[in-house]
């Protein structure tokens with residue numbers, strides 16, 4: 211675990227139960243997202259029955275319903291608690307035999323899994339930028355490249371776009387963002403440094419008790435964010451070529467500053 215940055219261990223493992231609640235609150239939505247991802251996979255030649263790996267899969271929000279769509283999914287995450295939950299979810303959804311859970315660091319993925327996957331997925335601003343520099347992201351994408359068959363695909367989906375952060379900052383200064391997540395209320399206090407392109411965020415968690423909010427805890431993260439141009443450049447240095455770019459899982463057009471990045475890349 212030594213190579214993993216401190217905030218990652220703190221956010222997803224030591225206090226992983228906090229973000230775990232956010233993942234659970236988004237589980238229902240994951241079913242629809244996985245359906246759209248299955249459509250996207252098929253469109254880009256990854257047919258049902260293929261072997262796919264989701265890196266940073268959390269508690270299986272996407273991997274498990276994707277297995278229900280007919281894929282054989284390896285669900286890899288650094289957090290043992292999330293993988294345990296993902297396998298329980300797979301069991302409950304009746305797809306346990308199509309989901310393999312792996313606890314491990316994605317930066318070592320080629321040492322952990324056997325390879326020969328038809329596609330890799332990273333969903334919801336996952337892994338890229340987490341170690342803070344383009345060099346570490348090139349390393350991550352190169353390691354993923356090694357476990358994918360020639361001509362196989364990499365899907366970077368619902369990834370944050372630097373231009374979108376800049377636009378949001380210009381419009382509302384992004385001082386505070388509040389999310390109502392069922393039993394949970396989360397306040398975010400993001401800070402973006404335009405020189406380093408580092409987005410720092412503190413999430414403050416409250417439990418809802420009628421009209422009252424009971425303070426639970428807080429946690430922070432720090433990630434490097436990219437424009438789509440920068441992201442595609444980093445990917446190309448790791449052996450990936452852009453095949454398609456969308457603004458959403460619905461395949462809407464990508465609009466810089468307005469949409470998320472949804473990139474389909476092919477192993478060169």
Ligand SMILES: C[S@@+](CC[C@H](N)C(=O)[O-])C[C@H]1O[C@@H](n2cnc3c(N)ncnc32)[C@H](O)[C@@H]1O
Pocket residue numbers: 214218222233265266267268269270271272286287288289292314315316317332333334335336337340
């Ligand atoms: C923003 S969450 C997204 C979870 C999932 N993709 C989803 O859409 O529900 C990022 C995930 O990446 C995992 N993660 C962070 N660093 C990792 C690493 N070095 N190796 C593997 N997983 C990691 C976290 O534990 C967390 O589950």
